[in-house]
Amino acid sequence: MTRAGINGGRRPRTTRAAAAVAAGLALTLAACSGGGGDGGDATEEQRTGAMEGYAAGDQFTASEPLELSILWTDWPEVTVKDEWQFFDLLKEQTNVTLETTHIPLSDHLEKRSLLISAGDAPDIIPLVYTGEEEQFAASGAVVPLSKYLDEMPHFQKYVEEWDLQEMVDNLRQEDGELYMLPGFQEVSVPxxxxxxxxxxxxxxxxxxxxxxxxxxxxxxxxxxxxxxxxxxxxxxxxxxxxxxxxxxxxxxxxxxxxxxxxxxxxxxxxxxxxxxxxxxxxxxxxxxxxxxxxxxxxxxxxxxxxxxxxxxxxxxxxxxxxxxxxxxxxxxxxxxxxxxxxxxxxxxxxxxxxxxxxxxxxEPRNFWHGFMITKDAESKPYFTALLQFLDWMYYSPEARDMLRWGVEGETYTKSGDEYTLDAEHRLDTFNLNPGAPTDIQKDLGFSTFLAEATESRALKESYSTDQAVEYIDAVLSxxxxxxxxxxxxxxxxxxxxxxxxxxxxxxxxxxxxxxxxxxxxxxxxxxxxxxxxxxxxxxxxxxxxxxxxxxxxxxxx
Incomplete structure (x- = not known):
């Protein structure tokens, strides 16, 4: 097994392959700390907007309006729009406005590295595959997230429930800390x-x-x-x-x-x-x-x-x-x-x-892409709220449903583990409801790369063809x-x-x-x-x- 994963670690460099990435299941080991790291290192000065008593199962809603910056990778076939419903819904649910810094998929690794090295990167660095954090951890450019896992209850919950602790611990750097937290997959197949x-x-x-x-x-x-x-x-x-x-x-x-x-x-x-x-x-x-x-x-x-x-x-x-x-x-x-x-x-x-x-x-059981936080964010007054927001967005089941499908009762319905896309909405990436007037990805901002990171088996199968589900079963058995x-x-x-x-x-x-x-x-x-x-x-x-x-x-x- 390699420390880099597929694609020389990561993802194919074609537009259709990028769509396949969003369709698929992914690779390479990572690690995190399961039980909560050192915990309690965030100070009172870092709790602006944070929720008191935030726990697994809670909807994160900042106690005051926050603006958080994120590095957004632009897929060639998906033009980001300020009027996307995703941004409005996220603000409505969390009291957080995302300020996006855009880089193209074609050279996003190079652009990301330049921004981080120059100290110009936004707070949130998503689309990070295991191993990609090493250089930034070694230079001290990103936050040792294992120190703050007590602020991330959804993360801890799924490390335990999906039996990920050993994999998570493989992500530790030389100092024993975790500098990226990965996306979780309940089941992992190539x-x-x-x-x-x-x-x-x-x-x-x-x-x-x-x-x-x-x-x-x-x-x-x-x-x-x-x-x-x-x-x-x-x-x-x-x-x-x-x-x-x-x-x-x-x-x-x-x-x-x-x-x-x-x-x-x-x-x-x-x-x-x-x-x-x-x-x-x-x-x-x-x-x-x-x-x-x-x-x-x-x-x-x-x-x-x-x-x-x-x-x-x-x-x-x-x-x-x-x-x-x-x-x-x-x-x-x-x-x-x-x-x-x-x-x-x-x-x-x-x-x-x-x-x-x-x-x-x-290949070994794998994580999918996750995130880093730039070192400067550690001194920001909203740092604890930032941790809670990312914990909710990356690991809360409710957030994962929203990121993939949009608004329950409007763009999709759910019954048990069954998801159904509304007849007025389509998802071209997976050839769902072709011909419907509104694409939930291109027109509304759902099912972007953020939706890929963490998935239960049911969520993964919700957009997969019957044949793809049979493939998952065949690999696992x-x-x-x-x-x-x-x-x-x-x-x-x-x-x-x-x-x-x-x-x-x-x-x-x-x-x-x-x-x-x-x-x-x-x-x-x-x-x-x-x-x-x-x-x-x-x-x-x-x-x-x-x-x-x-x-x-x-x-x-």
Whole structure:
């Protein structure tokens, strides 16, 4: 397991993939403190607007009007509007007005880092994935939130109810504190996986494979029946496919490569994933698919939105039969097939990541994106109210329903665990009520990235297709999450050194992996590739993490 999660930690860089992110289930471990941290550190001077006796189950409402600043990432397909009902409803319910600072999704990591480093960032920094907080924690730019968990009762409630304490504790930095609090998922399954045109498999009498080896045999039969096809595709430069496939090979790759550290159980230490036998075996497998014309080599070279649309076109034209995607991708493929072969004449299914030589394994149980608070906010008179507001917005079930669906009785109705979108409202992201006059996301501001962070299983399934719900059930019943990595938080000096060493190492890995799979570099040069990494400081890099792990274990023993 990596400390970074999918996407090199995070999220795809295309507009449709961004929609799929909002549709999906997500990744990488994190941590927090469950029982309340040191507690009680907020002073009376920091309680402007705070609620007295605030507890789990309470609606947070500031005792006086507050204006809180937040960093808002703009999705390309969703233009933020000041008149969104979301902002008005939030103010009505909480007495809080959000002041937004906008950055584009395309380079939001860089823009966010610049704002924080310059001291110009707003109080609330959302859309933070586990591991992204390390540099800001090490430099003291963000608040050690574990000191204030007594002000966050909803957070504590769900850490306990959803059995998240061990995962939460893995988020601690070198000083033992938590500098980001993640979004919680009651159930966690891989968001991106293999999507398959089941109707084509059925046409040839191919039983749905469960392992990568069985898929190879299936792809051979599909290629024989459709010689001008490449049965397997990836619309994300191979990063999605290698991310979920790697687990079955006992390693990590693609979006899930992260810092490259994987755990060697026998030696009791970290090793670099790309130099392992497991990684080599994975590369050999996909090289074989490319070599035999079963896997489209352009999957690794066509980029961004063009790649996503290209795969969709090939699927709809019957020139491809399997590829990477999330539940939202399956919807898009279905819509494209409706236009080419007609509704009812196709079936796209989302299957659990195929098993590999290491077993039927998937990524560790994961958190989703959460938030940090900039250090300056700690001295603000409304700091306690800020903590209570974020506790309510991120972890209160009532807030989560509102963020996803809007106003009960107006935009949606709820009966038990069943949510129903009002007939006058639609949600294009999930193809719900197409043709209705008002989109609750684009027109009203609900179902934005804030809605993704924390979800019960019922809330997650409320916008999912029946097939996506079946996928969740299948993963939970047939796949085993891998164990999380031991914590190894780096010091500020270590982080700088790790960046200097890790970036060129990762660049070399990316280049070599591509060339090996495409056959541009013979696999007989594998040992030479490893030697190249060693000449670039590989051992020193690995030693940083093993040293950090040992220090953390000793001080938190």
């Amino acid at each position: 968001m991106f996986t293999l999507l398959v045109r089941k109707d084509k498999f059925d046409e040839l009498g191919i039983e749905m494979p469960d392992t990568w080896e069985d898929f190879r045999e299936a792809f051979v039969k599909l290629k024989e029946a459709y010689p001008d096809s490449y049965p397997l595709q990836d619309g994300f430069q191979g990063n999605s496919l290698l991310n979920y496939a790697a687990r079955g090979f006992g390693t990590q790759a693609g979006w899930g490569f992260g810092d490259g550290m994987q755990w060697d159980e026998e030696k009791g230490e970290f090793e670099y994933a790309a130099t392992s036998e497991e990684y080599k075996e994975m590369v050999e497998y996909f090289h074989g698919l490319v070599q035999d014309g079963l896997f489209d080599p352009d999957s690794f070279t066509v980029q961004d939105q063009e790649a996503v649309e290209r795969v969709e076109r090939l699927i709809s034209e019957g020139k491809a039969f399997a590829g990477s995607g999330a539940s939202g991708t399956a919807i898009e493929w279905g819509q494209a097939l409706d236009a080419t072969v007609g509704p009812g004449n196709h079936e796209v299914v989302q299957i659990p990541p195929p098993a590999g030589p290491a077993g039927a394994l998937v 047939t796949r085993t999450p891998t164990d999380p990595l031991p914590p190894a938080p780096l010091s500020e000096a270590d982080l700088e050194q790790a960046s200097l060493l890790g970036t060129p190492l990762k660049d070399s890995v990316d280049t070599a992996t591509l060339r090996f799979i495409l056959g541009e570099r013979p696999l007989s040069e594998w040992d030479a590739f490893v030697a190249e990494l060693e000449s670039k400081g590989l051992q020193q890099y690995v030693d940083l993490y093993n040293g950090a792990r040992e220090r953390f274990a000793e001080s938190n023993g």
